[in-house]
Amino acid sequence: xxxxxxxxxxxxxxxxxxxxxxxxxxxxxxxxxxxxxxxxxxxxxxxxxxxxxxxxxxxxxxxxxxxxxxxxxxxxxxxxxxxxxxxxxxxxxxxxxxxxxxxxxxxxxxxxxxxxxxxxxxxxxxxxxxxxxxxxxxxxxxxxxxxxxxxxxxxxxxxxxxxxxxxxxxxxxxxxxxxxxxxxxxxxxxxxxxxxxxxxxxxxxxxxxxxxxxxxxxxxxxxxxxxxxxxxxxxxxxxxxxxxxxxxxxxxxxxxxxxxxxxxxxxxxxxxxxxxxxxxxxxxxxxxxxxxxxxxxxxxxxxxxxxxxxxxxxxxxxxxxxxxxxxxxxxxxxxxxxxxxxxxxxxxxxxxxxxxxxxxxxxxxxxxxxxxxxxxx
Numbered sequence: 001x002x003x004x005x006x007x008x009x010x011x012x013x014x015x016x017x018x019x020x021x022x023x024x025x026x027x028x029x030x031x032x033x034x035x036x037x038x039x040x041x042x043x044x045x046x047x048x049x050x051x052x053x054x055x056x057x058x059x060x061x062x063x064x065x066x067x068x069x070x071x072x073x074x075x076x077x078x079x080x081x082x083x084x085x086x087x088x089x090x091x092x093x094x095x096x097x098x099x100x101x102x103x104x105x106x107x108x109x110x111x112x113x114x115x116x117x118x119x120x121x122x123x124x125x126x127x128x129x130x131x132x133x134x135x136x137x138x139x140x141x142x143x144x145x146x147x148x149x150x151x152x153x154x155x156x157x158x159x160x161x162x163x164x165x166x167x168x169x170x171x172x173x174x175x176x177x178x179x180x181x182x183x184x185x186x187x188x189x190x191x192x193x194x195x196x197x198x199x200x201x202x203x204x205x206x207x208x209x210x211x212x213x214x215x216x217x218x219x220x221x222x223x224x225x226x227x228x229x230x231x232x233x234x235x236x237x238x239x240x241x242x243x244x245x246x247x248x249x250x251x252x253x254x255x256x257x258x259x260x261x262x263x264x265x266x267x268x269x270x271x272x273x274x275x276x277x278x279x280x281x282x283x284x285x286x287x288x289x290x291x292x293x294x295x296x297x298x299x300x301x302x303x304x305x306x307x308x309x310x311x312x313x314x315x316x317x318x319x320x321x322x323x324x325x326x327x328x329x330x331x332x333x334x335x336x337x338x339x340x341x342x343x344x345x346x347x348x349x350x351x352x353x354x355x356x357x358x359x360x361x362x363x364x365x366x367x368x369x370x371x372x373x374x375x376x377x
Contacts, residue, residue: 009026009027009032009033009034009035009038010035010038010039011038011039011041012026012034012038012039012040012041012048012093013040013041013042013043013095014026014046014095015043016097018152020101020152020153020154021097021150021151021152021153022096022097022101022134022140022145022151022152022153022156023094023095023096023097023134023137023140023141023145023148023150023151024094024095024097024149024150025092025093025094025095025145025147025148025149025150026092026093026094026095027092027149028149028150029149031090031091031092032090032091032092032093033090034067034090034091034093036067036068037066037067037068038066038067039064039065039066039067040060040064040065040066040067040093041063041064041065042060042061042062042063042064042065042095043062044062045097045098045099046062046095046096046097046098047059047060047061047095047096047098047137048060048061048065048093048094048095048096049093049094049096049137049138049141050067050091050092050093051091051092051093051094052090052091053091056138056141056142059137059138094137094141094145096134096137096140096141097134098133098134098135098137099133100131100132100133100209101131101132101133101153102129102131103129103131104129104130104131104132104153104157104160105127105128105129105157105161106127106128106129106130106160106161106164106165106211107125107126107127107128107161107165108124108125108126108127108165108168109165111123111124111125111219112124112125112126112165112169114169114172114173114176114179115173116177116178116179116180117177117178118177118178118180119178119179119180119218119222119225119226122179122218122219122222123218123219124172124179124216124217124218125215125216125217125218126165126168126213126215126216126217127213127214127215128190128211128212128213128214128215129211129212129214130160130164130208130210130211130212131208131209131210131211132160132201132206132207132208132209133206133207133209134205134206134207135205135206135207136205136206137205138205139204139205140204140205140206143203143204143205144156144204144205160201163197163200163201164193164197164211167193167196167197167200168193170196171189171192171193171196172189175188175189175192176189179216179218179222179226180226182216186213189213190211190212190213193211193213194208194210194211197211299313299316301313301316302316304316353365354367354377356370356372356373356375356377357375357377358370358373358375359372359373359375361373363377
């Protein structure tokens, strides 16, 4: 195969060694001296378009073709013209790559404005990949390639990227209310955007087979707001969220000073404090406030519920409700307690109550007379 104007082209074929060429023109410059009866070899993934005087006059599918009047009727008229020393077939052949070109990049060069229903006006960046295929070779050559010797994906990718971004901006504004709902809509957005781009691509004889959205990213300050919103979904309380952020800030401060003695001491202290702080968050308690578990004390006389600090039963007035206190931490102890529930210290032995010998009523240990029948104890 030759590409020089002074050499007759007898065997025309093309191999795409780069994997990125969409169209290859033979010859790459000017009109070729194509010999009458030359052989044209078209591969399985290619299509051959024969051009004469700037017009497509023949199309060839996969196989080996002989360029004669049987294939191109206009050659009958060309061959009948007088010529001296040069071929009458001054023409060009465009070999078009029909394979699907994958992993072409698209994305926003600059952030685009998006009106979010919850976050207000924000700017977004979007990135993804798409695949394309030439489905109308002659139309593609006439509208995109022109007279160029080679046309690759690099030359078309930038233009198609701008088309995709433009349609993406419109489609996002019409279908998405908030970026907070974006994670569940990637497939839906990809499919809808592909359908919208079908007509744009068809004007050039190409088809977008697939389009994928890899990421849609807001600015850092908006990402921080989204993170705060997600934490709110866990804690359900702004106060607890602020406590969480304060704890995270202290942890970062301790890591930043981890090399110094003071920093190591701070890190150790925070390490001991963190489990308790987070336990308070998840238990629904404020830092520094002891969780109060409901008590279930009962009056031994009437069995009605009473408070932990009650001295007398509010229902029957029973006096045997005075609790001993732990000598270590001062917590009230139930009458049957052997150990303090707060500090674990053993409870001191309690004086035995006095029972009336007559009516068997239980009295305080320092009572002299029965508070039920008046009998001397």
